[in-house]
Amino acid sequence: MSDAFIDALHARLTTAGAASADRRAPDGHHTVAIARWWEEFVDVLGQKVGAWNERQAPRPPIHFTKQADGAVHLWHRSAEAAFSRDGHAVRVVTTLGTDPERRAVLTVRLGPEGNVLAMADGYELHTPAAAAEHVLTPVLMETFARP
Secondary structure (H helix, E strand, O other), X not given: OOOHHHHHHHHHHHHHHHHHHHHOOOOHHHHHHHHXXXXXXXXXXXXXHHHHHHHHOOOOOOEEEEOOOOOXXXXXXXXXXXXXXXXXXXXXXXXXXXXXXXXXXXXXXXXXXXXXXXXXXXXXXXXXXXXXXXXXXXXXXXXXOOO
């Protein structure tokens, strides 16, 4: 059964709760959720790189290394990308060919339903897979589209 007043009040409280949750210091649940999101993000990056390497064989592969601190390093003879988590941000540093180093940041936050969302370039990325694809696509395009 639905009631317009109850539905509108629930929506208003949910929105207000999400806004105030963004202003509060992260609690244990928030920290755990973002840590899980990061782990899945790294796993998806590894899977995507593996799939790319299979398709590109026997050409030189993209190397994927997960470091002790959880950061990820991807490199190829003409490109390099480093991904690291810094609290509520995922820092991405890329070097493509002779171009200057580029830096980008994904902002990670807890959504109103308790799900983790990443914001990048004005896009709201709802899953770690979507975030991994978003950051990996330009690296692959720039690296392999060059003559």
